Amino acid sequence: MHRRVSTLAGVVILLALGLAPAPTAQSAPPGAIPRDAWGRPNLHGVWQASNEADVGLEDHMARAGMPAGRTVVEGGTIPYQPWARKKQQENFAARATADPLNKCYMPGVPRIMYMDFPFQIFQSRNQVAMTFEWSQIFRLIYTNGSKHADGIEFWMGDSRGRWDGDTLVVDVANHNDKTWFDQSGNFHSSELKLVERFTMLDADTMQYDVTVEDPKVFTAPWRMRMPLHRRKDVPRLLEYQCQAEVEEANGAFPRDPLTWFPGLQK
Amino acid sequence: MSRFLIFRLQPEATCPQVASGFRIYVASGCSRKCVTLAVALLVLTTVAHAQTPAPAPAPAAPGPIARMPDGKPDLEGMFMADGGGANYGFERRPTVNMTPGGRGVIVDPPDGLMPMLPWTRAEVASRQKPERGYDDPTAHCFVAGIPRSMYVPSPMQIMQPPGYIVILHERMSWRVIPLDGRPHLPAHMRLWQGDSVGRWDGDTLVVETTNMNGKTWLNEAGELVTHAQTVVERFTPVHANRIDYQATITDPLAYSRPFTIAFALNRQPDELLEVACHEDNQDLEHLKDVKDAAAAAGTSKP
Numbered sequence: 001m002h003r004r005v006s007t008l009a010g011v012v013i014l015l016a017l018g019l020a021p022a023p024t025a026q027s028a029p030p031g032a033i034p035r036d037a038w039g040r041p042n043l044h045g046v047w048q049a050s051n052e053a054d055v056g057l058e059d060h061m062a063r064a065g066m067p068a069g070r071t072v073v074e075g076g077t078i079p080y081q082p083w084a085r086k087k088q089q090e091n092f093a094a095r096a097t098a099d100p101l102n103k104c105y106m107p108g109v110p111r112i113m114y115m116d117f118p119f120q121i122f123q124s125r126n127q128v129a130m131t132f133e134w135s136q137i138f139r140l141i142y143t144n145g146s147k148h149a150d151g152i153e154f155w156m157g158d159s160r161g162r163w164d165g166d167t168l169v170v171d172v173a174n175h176n177d178k179t180w181f182d183q184s185g186n187f188h189s190s191e192l193k194l195v196e197r198f199t200m201l202d203a204d205t206m207q208y209d210v211t212v213e214d215p216k217v218f219t220a221p222w223r224m225r226m227p228l229h230r231r232k233d234v235p236r237l238l239e240y241q242c243q244a245e246v247e248e249a250n251g252a253f254p255r256d257p258l259t260w261f262p263g264l265q266k
Numbered sequence: 267m268s269r270f271l272i273f274r275l276q277p278e279a280t281c282p283q284v285a286s287g288f289r290i291y292v293a294s295g296c297s298r299k300c301v302t303l304a305v306a307l308l309v310l311t312t313v314a315h316a317q318t319p320a321p322a323p324a325p326a327a328p329g330p331i332a333r334m335p336d337g338k339p340d341l342e343g344m345f346m347a348d349g350g351g352a353n354y355g356f357e358r359r360p361t362v363n364m365t366p367g368g369r370g371v372i373v374d375p376p377d378g379l380m381p382m383l384p385w386t387r388a389e390v391a392s393r394q395k396p397e398r399g400y401d402d403p404t405a406h407c408f409v410a411g412i413p414r415s416m417y418v419p420s421p422m423q424i425m426q427p428p429g430y431i432v433i434l435h436e437r438m439s440w441r442v443i444p445l446d447g448r449p450h451l452p453a454h455m456r457l458w459q460g461d462s463v464g465r466w467d468g469d470t471l472v473v474e475t476t477n478m479n480g481k482t483w484l485n486e487a488g489e490l491v492t493h494a495q496t497v498v499e500r501f502t503p504v505h506a507n508r509i510d511y512q513a514t515i516t517d518p519l520a521y522s523r524p525f526t527i528a529f530a531l532n533r534q535p536d537e538l539l540e541v542a543c544h545e546d547n548q549d550l551e552h553l554k555d556v557k558d559a560a561a562a563a564g565t566s567k568p
Contacts, residue, residue, distance in 0.1 A: 037335070037428075044427065105545045106438075120442065122427040124342060129425055129432055129440075136409055136439040136459070140423055140538055154540045178545075237442065239457050243544050244408045244481075253406060258389055259480040259520075261456045261493035 033166075033200040036123055041166050041200045043121045043128065046231040049114035049208075056184035057224060066183060072114075074223040078186060084217045091185025100179055104242035106137055106155035108179030109172050109194060110210050110224070117240060118231050128161055128168065133237045141170055148173045153190060155179060168198040189216040204230040331469070331503040334426065339469050339503045341424045341431065344538060345531040347511070349417035355487035356380055356527060371417075373512070374526040386490060386520040393488025397560030400553040402483050407543035407550075409439040409458045411482025412475045412497050413513040417529065423538045431464055431471060437541045443473050450476045456493065458482065471501040494519040507533040 034042040052060070052069025058077060062068040071077075080088060091098055101107055107115060117134040126144040141159040148158045148171070158174040172194040180187050197209040206228045213221040247253035332340035351359075351368025358370025358378055372378045382390065392398060404410055410418050420437040431443040443464040451461045456479035464473040480493030495517040502510045509531040516524040 106542065122425055122430060122432050122442075124425050124427045127423075127425060129423075129434060131432070131434075131440045131442060138434050138438070138440045140434055142537070146537070149537065149539070152539065155542050155545060156540060235448070236444070236451075236461075238455070239459065241408060241458055243406065244403075244458070247406060253403070253408075256401070256481070258385075259490055259492040261479050 032202055040163055043123055046118050046120045046234045047228045048118040048231050049226055050229050051226055053114040054182050057182050057186050072224045072226045079219045079222055081219055088185045095183055095185055099183055108155055109157045111181055118234050118237060120237055134240050135242045170196040188214045191216045329506040338466055342426050344421055344423050344534045344536055346421040346534050347417045348530045348532055350529050352417040353485050355485055356489055371527040371529055372525055373528045381522040381525055383520055383522060390488050397557045400557040403481055405550055405553050407547050411458055412460050414484055421534055436538050473499040490520060491517050492519040
């Protein structure tokens, strides 16, 4: 564990590099999006990405179990330092065993946001919560002006949000260096800092933009962008308990016939 | 040797809180490392604390219960159960060697004893053997189920957005409780955390949970529930900083009658952190060794 540079320093770096914060996505006409009791856009509901970003953030051709997809990275390519691009290629080659997700470790942010599972957003005065079907993990995003908990690293980072007009802006800091961005071995260090921007485009579509900064791994900050879609067909999340499913499948957590649900009763 | 010596090495037992109020397992999760890391992390968190605004101190005299604009009690905030040792056994018992004691949390039946059927009693006794420690789902870092999620020694954040109660457990699980009167899932859909629906009864939030999968244990003592379990919980705010909590467990496959546990949920002047249990689980391997050794010695069925 070590201390991070402050978010302010991160903003200064961003500005120094001439990368302005992501422009607010085109505003929807008033009334087209739901609003909460405080007049803010109401992000409530079940959402899911609909893309291949979790397979690979950059353009990629299909592999076994990995659908092809186009890049979600602005400009198409992640600006790795040379050693880091080599490391990413090693990760890709070793992905079957090296991808932390294959051990059911927490995917980190932003990866959890575009995995192929639905998640639900709840919003109250001082927090936004995101609950994920994948392994029942959650994000609790304080929007009360509080500061990052410095000196502590988190698998899911430490999220602090604020409203910038109709956009929820979330600074995510204090990541560990153990998560990947995708199945293709794209990675970061514990210097990672994210700025996420959630902007409702209409009642059922939300633009999700992420600015990624990690001076140990990348030559410059970079940005990914994608829409998230409302899952109107999912009235409630179910469960995918990753590690439990793995251990039941491989026999490490055997069925207890005394207590377990016996299955469909005919 | 008691299997509780082993369990004492788990995070819930060793790392929930230190005297200063800083939790010390933070991002490290559940492992024996908690013990050795405690001093270093305490220093770190103290340093961090010195550089950030102090959390508001709890008021000397707690105020009245907060209310939402619609007049319903406002349950939002971070809470921690005063669980009375429920995670190590529901009945009243002294501390014996390394086995944590408890004040007893059963308020019904009045004798404070669990109304176990004979097979239930035999199975609970079996689960208390050291080699069965491996079989506790929380030793695998699986979610704790209902009601155990409420009294594992780990805090929770309650949120109350319109139409819902949401409980975020620091030990990385959540409960989404809709208040819109929707029906339960069909009976064949089973979940670790079950299917919860809620309603207000005056100032009391009543939550009914069904559709359990029967995979969870009630506590480290191996007290059990089956897939037939249903739970009715009552959350009654007493003042600004305390919610009285009751859970009535009905499981006709295992118990001769419903029984009810009760304890307080106390507000914490703090923020939720993250318990990376599975990511740092070193205890399971140890428990597996104990299980395998017992199997090899022929003292346990494989």
